[in-house]
Amino acid sequence: MSFHIEAITVLLNGLQQGAIYILLAVGLSIILGTLKFVNFAHGALYLIGTYAGLLIALEVNLTSGQLQAWGFGQLGLGLGYIPALLIVPFVVFVVGLAMERWVVEPFKNRPDTDQILVTFGLAIIVQELFRAFFGSSSLPFSQPSWAQGPPQVPFLAAIPISSWRYYVIGITAVLVLIVYLLVEFTDFGLVVRAGTRDPEMVELLGIRLSRPYIVVFGIGAALAGVAGVVGGPLNPVNPTIGNEILVPAFLTVVIGGVGSIAGAVLGGVLFGVTQAVLVATYSAWAQVGLYAIAAIVLLVRPQGLLGEAEVAP
């Protein structure tokens, strides 16, 4: 394989991995920016998205876990990937609404440490529930047969990257654009942006923020769910994936700048591409590289690449 084909392959793999981080980071970031809530259970939403996607798209044979013991060894609707992509965001949106109502709301005015503890605890509970019911072993979640090979178009056909990865990048781009337009150009977005800056004044003007806030949380959750569906077929599926993806997703938010959608995109691309380049060259250093970037960015720009100089009160 010639060098430039290899370089493009690495770059595209990086963009695809970055896209997953972006889907998670945009949700985390708008939740942190508006509700001022630190959601360490965001990975659990990714986990739910992945399993929901798997069980809607395919039929799987469980080899361990309580469900298998109860005789539900064969599970799943087998509806295909497109229905999974359409249904899962709604499912996880509803999960997000419930979480906002019963976990976020009671802890909204508590210190960050309390929020971290309760959401991290929740993430572990969700992980262990999945382990109990579906078993610890990895489940097969293959890429759809129609998206396994490179796209049959000139140039891209020569690059050994499955169509699925292009879909991941494309779906991410469309969703992030929709969220951006929602925040910048709708009344909902106006209320959310004003509430981010000065919630007390918005309430004084006569607007209750609780409803826009619960919707923000639901949107963030839905994005995490989509990340789970599109990211699921690219990695082994087991109960630990949620908490494994949480740290890079949070670092993406932190280096991009809290509350900034553009920052989350920039951070995600930076992370994904760096990771892909290191995996292709010095793979042992791939993880270290991410933390090194995060450390350097935070030393030079503590507010993140595109964050405000001052954290909003």
Next chain:
Amino acid sequence: MALLETENLVKEFGGLVATDEVNLSVEEGERVSIIGPNGAGKSTLVNLITRRLDPTSGDIRFKGESIVGHDPHEVVQMGVSKSFQTASIFSDLTVRENAEIAALASEHGSFGFKLLEHRDSLTGVHQVARDTLDAVGLLDQADRQASELPYGDKRRLEIGIALAAEPDLLLMDEPTAGMSPEETEATVDLVEEVKRELGLTFVLIEHDMEIVFRISDRIVVLNRGQVIAEGTPDEIKGDAAVQEAYLGGVEL
């Protein structure tokens, strides 16, 4: 029937009595100023009316209805708007967006899916926002970021935000604080213009006596939480108790 009434309104902070049996009555269309030395209870009174504070005892009625049981945002929707003491605008948003969010609040305070409406569609909200900016003379600066406005224009925008909520009663807490003489002049003109065009009822909290005497129909003087005098500007100027408690030493 008075638009706004307070009846034996008492607010105690621990042992300190901030307002002491205050009976205030504001008629529709009136411009009432509340003056008094520092610590007289002026801000407490405003915060009680806007429901930022709960009274210890007594009642507040707006349009004849008691508002003591209502939340702050409900009071806004009933028609009480407040322009704040400290510059409070959304500085990251454009001038237009500042007016729109205030208009949104009065239009559908706790809304559902109207939220998703595209902001450029010419709904009532955008018309109200436009008219408001026109009224306070900021329409030509609608697309500027609010933080870029000079200080006087920021205060005008603030009044605009209060007006966009289409209130029946506008509470103004030191609207000209920190302004240059020219800016003060422009703001006083604005208040008079708004009064003339919209027929609003004003309650003004102000330190600048010149402004108070110029734009008030009636003045209420507070001292140590109690109303010590009440009357037209001329009556207040001649009131011995007021001279003693407050205006002593001030050249009038």
